[in-house]
Amino acid sequence: MRNTDKNPFGAYIREKRESFRKTDRSFSLRQVAQRIGVEPSYLSKVERGENAPLSEEKILLLALELDEDQDVLLALCGKIGKDVQEVIRKRPLLFAQLIRDLKNLPDHAVLRIIREVRDGKW
Amino acid sequence: MRNTDKNPFGAYIREKRESFRKTDRSFSLRQVAQRIGVEPSYLSKVERGENAPLSEEKILLLALELDEDQDVLLALCGKIGKDVQEVIRKRPLLFAQLIRDLKNLPDHAVLRIIREVRDGKW
């Protein structure tokens, strides 16, 4: 596999950051890097997809910065939030199986379950 | 935290293996180690909780060996199966949210959902 492989995370956040930057000069790479707590050179590598992994903590900060969904950004990095992982690990028989059962359901069916759960029907 | 911390995985599989061993001498540490493809000294460290991580692949083999549930053994190691992870990463908005919503539901409620999904009601 090539060095700059097709991981879309870097390109995605770069685009998002630069779009913010058009109206807010505080969204330079350097300043965003400082706000999420990494060196500019490192964020640069991240944005160019140079196999520079971000920790979950930084990804969550970046999601706040760029007004993105945390779970989506984590997923783009191949990760899953620790809180979600913990839910599964505490009741693996239940949750691992449920997820496998839901794997092939279409979105609208999963959404229906979510709605029913939220309505407190359970 | 102490070196041999309170991770229960090692003690758990040791007990299980030794119970098998009472009726089947092929369940010595060495032979099981060979069957799952690690060095005996390493499995020894695993069983004594000496911070010796097993890869998912070996854990799944061990689950077959010891007639244990794969997801449960993985969970005891603080891991989640790659297949389950992939389901979540492919549709993070749906699944991460669903899991958080189900977090505090009692077992029987989750089971009801599983049953309904399996009955094809969705």
Add this chain to the structure above:
DNA sequence: CTTCATGTGTACTGTGTGGTACACACTATA
């Protein structure tokens, strides 16, 4: 023209992961 901010290249680091290789002491057994 200088000065400041910006993005990037290069080198380096510590910790965790997932192991191997081999020697050692003990035990069962034939």
Add this chain to the structure above:
DNA sequence: TATAGTGTGTACCACACAGTACACATGAAG
């Protein structure tokens, strides 16, 4: 009593993860 098998201690290893530190070239702004 040889010897085969058993569990363990010690040393070592490669690679992934998650970065820092600093120099450099460029571009914008005063």
